[in-house]
Amino acid sequence: MPDRPIRFLIVDDVAENIMALEALLRRDGLVVDSARSATEALELMLRHDYALAFLDVQMPGTDGYELAELMRSTERTRGVPIIFVTAAEMDEARRFRGYEAGAVDYIFKPIDPMILKSKAEVFFRIGRQAKDLERQRDEMQEIARHRDQAMAQLKAHADNSPLAFVTLDRDLSVRSWSKGAERMFGRAAGDLLGLPATASGWLDQGGADLLHDWLDCRRDDAPRFSAELSLDHADIGPISCEVYGSVLTDGAGRPTLSLQLLDITERKQAEEIRALLIGELNHRIKNTLANVQAIARQSLRQSASLADFEVSFGGRLQALARAHSILSDATWASAPLDQLIDDQINSGTLDADRLRRSGPPVELSPDTMLRMALTLHELGTNAAKYGALSSVDGMVDLSWRLEGGALVLTWRESGGPEVRAPQSEGFGTTLISAAGGGDPAAVSADWRPEGVVWTIRIGDGVTRMAAPEAVAAPGAAAQPRPRSLKGCRVLLVEDEPLVALDLRFELEDAGATVTGVARSVAEAMEAGRDASAIDLVLLDGNLKGEPVDAIAAMLDDQAVPFCFVSGYGREHLPAGFDHAPLIEKPFRPDTLRSVLTGLLAARLPAE
Incomplete structure (x- = not known):
């Protein structure tokens, strides 16, 4: 790894020589390993990476030259620089053999500390630079990996987005065309890339003039624009789009226009229908x-x-x-x-x-x-x-x-x-x-x-009618015999004051007693707790936007007869209470009395 220290290797069969070299080479950031034979050296080189190896020429068994040849024959150790250390006088033949075995230099005994340190410094710096290059390489690879992930994610978003992403150059030629653009406009990228956006009819002249104005905007930052444009779909013709544009520059400093487009055709149609419906x-x-x-x-x-x-x-x-x-x-x-x-x-x-x-x-x-x-x-x-x-x-x-x-x-x-x-x-x-x-x-x-x-x-x-339907003529509804409302105690659950006043007048005119008027769900739940004080309840279908299901359920639990008085149809009233009659607003007084007396008559036999 790039954060590992730089290592040198000393191979010598004499311990005192190893100690002397270690003492001369010692410095921060450097680890010096030693081996007493070629076998130990090869084992160390299999475990560590070395920036420099000092090999004693004269060693029993495998000498320095033979060890160097072994190192050059192995992929892992082939690139390790070698400096031979020797006390013998070097003739040309022996020097040539050393360089042929892979040596980069010689140091002669007795060792001159200055020469040793200067040569070691060179390889220490080379080793450190190699470490830096490794670290930079790893960082660049990590950056490239993140970049590739980000690009893949961005492409996936662009391809799956309901937006269309399009890039145009200074001449409004198409430089990129996303999958979303292909879906939105029914045009394949291969048919448009490199061609002017107006050539295919996708962009009309009015739209081209607007986009040219965006590109001509002179500002230090990246200007952003928005507009509604009519752009051509290959199959259905012009569609309404919201266009958001950003003026950027490419690697050569040339302006490009990055567009994000949203199909608003359905929204425009909905707005037109809404305006029409409001007018109607x-x-x-x-x-x-x-x-x-x-x-x-x-x-x-x-x-x-x-x-x-x-x-x-x-x-x-x-x-x-x-x-x-x-x-x-x-x-x-x-x-x-x-x-x-x-x-x-x-x-x-x-x-x-x-x-x-x-x-x-x-x-x-x-x-x-x-x-x-x-x-x-x-x-x-x-x-x-x-x-x-x-x-x-x-x-x-x-x-x-x-x-x-x-x-x-x-x-x-x-x-x-x-x-x-x-x-x-x-x-x-x-x-x-x-x-x-x-x-x-x-x-x-x-x-x-x-x-x-x-x-x-x-x-x-x-x-x-396209499909005739059998119409069953309804028979006469079997109405219960009317009973008098005189003395009947009625609770009104109604949030409209005028409607409540009108109902109260009709009930009192029929001889009933209105025990109270509840204008909210909470008031109705409180007023309906004492079932013994109520004979009948008139229940609005909705109280200030609140459903009345809980009130209807409470009245059913207490066996208190009730009817709905509402402008809603039956399908908009609480489900499960079809047994409760519905008096539609605006109500007729005779209908009101008939329904209420019917409820009372239906209750009497059970009592």
Whole structure:
């Protein structure tokens, strides 16, 4: 190893000669070994590396010349410098033999200390330089090993990175093209290396001008830049990329541009879609509010009393809310007409036992769905008040067909009281007429004595469903016999103050007692601990962003009946509580009372 000391070897059969040479050679950083015979010397040379060997010429057995020849015949000892030590006069023949055996010099006895030290100094320095060179060699090898590891790691990162790494020279010719660049742009490195980036169409002229500006920047440090560029993909054309550039210099001092590129095509598309969705959301919200405003105003104008307004406006608002829920489940794409009809049945607007429906499976666009929801609500409400559904034997036939891409829907009533055409059109008739999308000729009413027949033609927003699905007409839900809420103790769990106030008013108007209003999970858990003080709980589906699973589980454990009151659909409510009814916001007072009395009636037999 490079940190080992420098060693000299003395080979002499006379111990006093060895001691004398050791004394003269002694110095820091030098180890002097000695051997009394050629055999000992060869054993030492197999264990250590020597910078110089002093060999006595005259030794019994194997003399110095023979030992030198043995050293030269072995790879390990061949390079050890040899100085012969002798007391004999040297003739040319003997001197030649010594040099032929590998000697570099002679020292004659008696030894001159100055000559010995000066010659030894030369080989000590050579040995030290050799050690330094070994150390430097090892250090360079270690540095090279670390460099190779770092280069391999960097290449692996570059090849596996989602970024593309590209290096361009002063003329924007491609000098390096990573595996990530091959994946990102569908172009092999072999097709681009050495060629101008604009020649292949990968970089357009505008991008080339920008990169030239980066290269022309005069600064002492390595300037760094960033921009968004459109770069060409071999198969799909231009893609949007974020480009980060650093101006560096190569070994010859020439500027190069190191680029890191990130494909942001999906992000740009997402941003465009988000902007479009926000615009569409704003549009839908404003349209919805405008519709609610119009419904409120017109309902108020044509209501005989505040109670009539509450019933008509609440029913229409509920129809809109349920249609929104259907569209939300369909991510505001088209939704089936049959699903809208089922929703009218579930809400109580239509009676499944007295409704016959037929027609091909079709889907309605969001705008058409919302108009049709109001239309069916008005038709069902009018039939229940004045038409076929106001009589025990009355029936409604609802059929539809497709004609040239348009939907023709027929509402036919029969079995009810004698029908007469109204003297004037009310707001309900206006809502029914709106189903035609504003075309007055698209909606017509035939006021037959045996029952009115409405014909509605919808030209836009109708699509035949690709795979017809069997529609099971739901039977009439077996509602428990209504029981009075008078004296019922109710806990409200609701974080919206106005909604809580409205619920409290309706409950107290029905004769119930509101024991408290909990606006957080912690408050609800505390208020619900005493189950004996509560008959019923109205539970919001979410309290200030917190889920209400723990509250529902506690109420189930205590056998306290509860229902959800929420703007969420069933799929967004706590799982495992499907037995708890759902009252959707905004709620109808009659629906609220019906659901709560049903819960109480279901509990009474067990008590």
